[in-house]
Amino acid sequence: MLMVNGERDDSIDVHDSSNDALNICKSCGSHCCKFGGAVATRSEVSAIIEMGYPNHFTAVSEDVFITDWGDDMTCPYLSDGKCEIYEVRPLRCRAFPIFQTGSGQVFLSQCPIASLLSEEEIHNMVEKLAECPSEILEGAASYMGPYAKKLERKISRFDRTRIEGK
Ligand code: SF4
Numbered sequence: 001m002l003m004v005n006g007e008r009d010d011s012i013d014v015h016d017s018s019n020d021a022l023n024i025c026k027s028c029g030s031h032c033c034k035f036g037g038a039v040a041t042r043s044e045v046s047a048i049i050e051m052g053y054p055n056h057f058t059a060v061s062e063d064v065f066i067t068d069w070g071d072d073m074t075c076p077y078l079s080d081g082k083c084e085i086y087e088v089r090p091l092r093c094r095a096f097p098i099f100q101t102g103s104g105q106v107f108l109s110q111c112p113i114a115s116l117l118s119e120e121e122i123h124n125m126v127e128k129l130a131e132c133p134s135e136i137l138e139g140a141a142s143y144m145g146p147y148a149k150k151l152e153r154k155i156s157r158f159d160r161t162r163i164e165g166k
């Protein structure tokens with residue numbers, strides 16, 4: 001189950017829970033869960049709490065929440081290389097390797113799982129990300145600002161292709 005802007009949405013997940021996808025992410029070392037963790041809307045955080053998971057989020061604005069970062073920038077929901085909230089992880093976690101920047105550009109990270117994605121899956125996810133409130137980008141960008149260099153080093157492990165925005 002995924003809550004997007006308050007509505008249940010079972011249809012989106014660019015990398016599902018198939019063994020192929022899970023094994024690729026395991027081999028990768030869950031890299032994308034180690035540069036800051038999750039960014040979520042209020043409804044996404046509510047869905048996580050309603051499922052009985054602990055609340056590791058900090059509010060950065062009215063509708064933007066971000067997981068507390070440890071010194072190593074690993075998401076607190078990552079445990080033994082697995083996401084503890086996999087079935088209710090926020091949209092931006094589901095979307096990766098497609099991601100937005102604070103300026104609204106959308107990129108595809110050429111991480112190991114990228115080759116499994118069809119053009120249709122990428123297109124659908126770009127559309128879904130575009131529905132997110134702009135506040136979430138601004139709030140996350142502002143929170144991440146002090147970590148920008150460290151984040152860039154981590155994310156640049158893989159090449160990226162710009163797919164939307166100037
Ligand atoms: S960076 Fe890509 S392959 Fe690695 S864990 Fe994240 S989605 Fe999976």
Ligand code: SF4
Pocket residue numbers: 032033034037038075076077078082083084085086089090093
């Ligand atoms: S919530 Fe799950 S998928 Fe998202 S960054 Fe944390 S461990 Fe990774």
